[in-house]
Amino acid sequence: MEQAREIASSGPLAAVLAGEWSPGGAVRSRxxxxxxxxxxxxxxxxxxxxxxxxxxxxxxxxxxxxxRGVDGLRVADASVMPTLVRGNTNAPTMMVAERAADLITGRTVDPALTGTA
Ligand SMILES: Cc1cc2nc3c(=O)[nH]c(=O)nc-3n(C[C@H](O)[C@H](O)[C@H](O)COP(=O)(O)OP(=O)(O)OC[C@H]3O[C@@H](n4cnc5c(N)ncnc54)[C@H](O)[C@@H]3O)c2cc1C
Structure with a gap:
């Protein structure tokens, strides 16, 4: 918060910002x-x-x-993402689910595997 204040009060940002909305400039102490x-x-x-x-x-x-270590069990939701994606998580979660469906049914749209790459 202190760094954000420092950034906001210096350089070009300071010229376009009207004032601190939260917690408000009056709150100064750690x-x-x-x-x-x-x-x-x-x-x-x-x-x-x-x-x-x-x-x-x-x-x-x-x-x-x-x-890993359990037969016949897959996980297909946001929990499998190795790290947090940069944007929202709903669309990538649906893509994980689509991919899971492909993996389970054996369908592939991977160009490298279909020979269209
Ligand atoms: C308030 C809020 C706003 C959000 N806004 C956005 C947004 O605007 N855009 C965006 O991209 N993402 C948004 N997200 C994030 C997005 O909704 C989640 O990343 C996504 O839904 C995660 O999907 P999931 O399948 O991992 O989990 P969930 O969607 O939580 O699905 C888990 C499912 O498992 C079920 N379940 C849990 N335990 C059990 C059990 N023991 N047995 C059976 N079923 C069980 C639950 O009932 C649930 O249906 C938002 C999330 C929240 C909470």
Missing amino acids: KGLRQAVRDTLESLYHPVSSCRMGTDDEAVVDPQLRV
């Missing part, structure tokens, strides 16, 4: 800033990676979404 964070902090509703996909020993699912 204690006050901490309290403001505690009072207003929330997640961005994009939890991911609790069943991270990967090829290393710590990965929960492999690149085919199969749970």
Whole structure:
């Protein structure tokens, strides 16, 4: 918050910003800033990676979404994303689901595998 204030009050940004909206310029102390964070902090509703996909020993699912060490079980949701995507998570989650359907049914649209690459 202190760095954000520093950035906002210097350079070209300072010329276009009207004033601090939250927590408001009157809150200056670290204690006050901490309290403001505690009072207003929330997640961005994009939890991911609790069943991270990967090829290393710590990965929960492999690149085919199969749970490592368990036969016949795949995970196809946002939890398999190795890291948080830069944008929103709903569309990539649906793509993971589409990919899972392809993997389960054996359908492929991979150009490298269909010979169209
Ligand atoms: C308030 C909010 C706003 C969001 N806004 C956006 C947005 O604008 N754009 C965007 O791209 N993303 C948005 N997201 C994120 C997006 O909704 C999620 O990333 C996405 O839905 C994750 O999909 P998922 O399948 O991993 O989990 P979920 O959609 O949570 O699906 C999990 C499903 O599993 C079911 N389930 C859980 N436990 C069990 C069980 N034991 N047995 C059976 N079923 C079970 C649940 O009922 C649920 O239906 C938002 C999320 C929230 C919370």
